[in-house]
Amino acid sequence: MNCHEFHQNTESWLRGETPDHHWKHHMEQCQSCAQMYNEIMYSMEPTHPQDEMLTRKILAATSRKPCESIELKDDALLTPFEKKLQDYHLFTCANCRNLMAVSDQLKQDLPLLAEHRVPESLTNKLLAIYKINRYSLAHIWRSLWMRPRFSLEFSYVLALVFWIGISLTPDHIFTAPPILKNGRSTLQNIKEITKNQWNGTLNSVKHTWDKQVQQAKTLSQKAVAKSEAMRRNSSQFTARLKKSSKNQTPDRTDQSSQKTKQPKETSNGSKH
Amino acid sequence: MTSDEALIQKCKRGDHTAWEELVRMYQGRVFAMALQYLHNPDDASEITQDVFLKVYQQLKSFNGEYFTAWILFITRNKAIDRLRWRKQRSETQPISNEEPEFIDSRPDPAQEWETREKQGLLYRALKKMAPAKRDLLMLKEIQGLKFKEIAAMLGLPLGTVKSRSNQARLELARAVIEINPDYAQTKVVGK
Numbered sequence: 417m418n419c420h421e422f423h424q425n426t427e428s429w430l431r432g433e434t435p436d437h438h439w440k441h442h443m444e445q446c447q448s449c450a451q452m453y454n455e456i457m458y459s460m461e462p463t464h465p466q467d468e469m470l471t472r473k474i475l476a477a478t479s480r481k482p483c484e485s486i487e488l489k490d491d492a493l494l495t496p497f498e499k500k501l502q503d504y505h506l507f508t509c510a511n512c513r514n515l516m517a518v519s520d521q522l523k524q525d526l527p528l529l530a531e532h533r534v535p536e537s538l539t540n541k542l543l544a545i546y547k548i549n550r551y552s553l554a555h556i557w558r559s560l561w562m563r564p565r566f567s568l569e570f571s572y573v574l575a576l577v578f579w580i581g582i583s584l585t586p587d588h589i590f591t592a593p594p595i596l597k598n599g600r601s602t603l604q605n606i607k608e609i610t611k612n613q614w615n616g617t618l619n620s621v622k623h624t625w626d627k628q629v630q631q632a633k634t635l636s637q638k639a640v641a642k643s644e645a646m647r648r649n650s651s652q653f654t655a656r657l658k659k660s661s662k663n664q665t666p667d668r669t670d671q672s673s674q675k676t677k678q679p680k681e682t683s684n685g686s687k688h
Numbered sequence: 689m690t691s692d693e694a695l696i697q698k699c700k701r702g703d704h705t706a707w708e709e710l711v712r713m714y715q716g717r718v719f720a721m722a723l724q725y726l727h728n729p730d731d732a733s734e735i736t737q738d739v740f741l742k743v744y745q746q747l748k749s750f751n752g753e754y755f756t757a758w759i760l761f762i763t764r765n766k767a768i769d770r771l772r773w774r775k776q777r778s779e780t781q782p783i784s785n786e787e788p789e790f791i792d793s794r795p796d797p798a799q800e801w802e803t804r805e806k807q808g809l810l811y812r813a814l815k816k817m818a819p820a821k822r823d824l825l826m827l828k829e830i831q832g833l834k835f836k837e838i839a840a841m842l843g844l845p846l847g848t849v850k851s852r853s854n855q856a857r858l859e860l861a862r863a864v865i866e867i868n869p870d871y872a873q874t875k876v877v878g879k
Contacts, residue, residue: 517872518861526829528807529814531716532723538733542711542740563769564776 417442422449426456692755700748711740714756717831718763724814724826725767735766742766757837760827764841809871813863821856828853 417438429439443450494502506513560566695713698706718739722732739762752758814822827838828849839849864871 514865514872515858515861518864519857521872522810522857522861522864523829525806525810526825527832528803529724529810529830530720530832532720534715534719534736535733538719538736539711539715541737542715543708545737545741545744564772 419446419449422446423452426453693753696747696750696755707744714759715740717756718759721760721763721826721831722767724822724830725764726770727815731770735763735770738766739763754837756831757833757841760831760833761841764823764827809864809867810860813860813867816863817856817860821852821859824849824853825856825860829857 419442422439422442429436443453506516561570695706695710699710715736719732719736722735722739723729726732726735739759742762743759750758814825817825823842824838827833827841828835833841835846835849835853838844838853839846842849844852
C-alpha cells in the first residue's frame, strides 16, 4: 500500500470495510500517514463548545414536523438566540410565514373591535344614572338577584325563617275554639276572642251587680215590712191599753196587769 | 394629572357635564366588551347600565390610576355573572348571529365597507375560540390593557399572561386563515 491509496481508502477503513493489518503496516513505515491518522483520531473528541443554534438548525431541517419544533413568538418575548432560530424557520417555512403575517396584521385590526356603536336610548339611560336615586332598592335587588349564589342563599334563609317561625308558634293557636276553624286569620281570631272575653267579663260584672241590687231591694222590702208590722203591733197594743184602762176594775186591774205581764203573740209571730 | 384623572375628579365633585363626558368616552368600549361575552345586544345593554351605575356609586372611593382597567374589570365580572345566571337557569337566550356594528370614523365608504367586512370576519373567528383565550385577546389586543393590569385582573403570573396572549393570537390567526386564507394580503388603513 502506498500513501495515495492510504489517503483515498481511509474512510472505508474507518467504516470497517478494509482489514486493519494493511493500514497498520503502512503507518509503521510512513510517518506522515501516521501523523494524519492521529490528527483524525484526536478530532473525534470535542475540543470546542457545542453550538446550540447549529444543533437546532440541524434538527429543524431534518425533523418531519419542523413547525412543531419551534414556538412562534412575539419579537419582544424572544431572546436573541430564539429570534435567530425563528427567523431561520420562517425563512424556510411558508405556512409559518403566513401565520406570522396574519398574526401581525391582527395586532393592527383587533383594536377596531374595541368600541361598539351604542343606541341613543342607552346613552340617555346612562346619563340619567346621575339623576336617579343611587340607593334604588329595586335596582340593587335586581342586580343582587342576578348573582347565582345570592338567589340560592336567599331562598335558603327564607325557608329557614319560615321553619323557625312555625316551630316557635304557641300551641293554643292550633287548639283554639271552633271560631278559628272557620279559616279566618289568626289576628282576627285573637281580636274576636279578646272581644268575647271582654264582653263576657262585662256581662258577669253586670249580672253580679244586678243580683246584689236585687238582694238589697229584697232586704229593704223585708225591713219595710217588718217595720210596718211592728208599727201595727204597737198601735194595736196601744189601742188595747186604752180600752183596758177605760173598763178598768181592781180585780180587773190585777187581771189586766197580769195580762200585760204575759207576753202576747202578734200576728206575725213575734213576741213582745 | 392625565385627562382621565381630571375628569374623574370633576365627577367626584358632582359635575354633571364631566359625568356625561365620561359616559360618552367609555360607553362604546363597555358595550363592545359585554357584547363579545354575551352575544346578545339586550343583555349587553343591561350590563352596560349596571356597570355605569356601579362606577357612579363607587367613584368617590376610587383612588387608583387605572380607570380603564377598573371599568373593564367590572364589565367582565358582570358579564361572567350573567353568563353563569343564564347557565343556571338553562335559559337559551337568543344569541344574535348578526355581526355588530362597530364604530368607524373613516369617511370613505369603500374603506368603511372593507373595515366592516374585516370586523365581521374577526368577530366570527373570535366566536370559535375557547373562552379563556378569547378573554385574554379581548383584554390585551382589543381593549389594549397592559400585561400587568391583565395579570392582576385574572390572577395569573405575568409570564403566563404574556405567553398565553401570544398563543391566543396565533390561534386566532389560524381561525382567520380557515375563514379567509388571503387575510394577510387585504389591508385596512389603520386608525
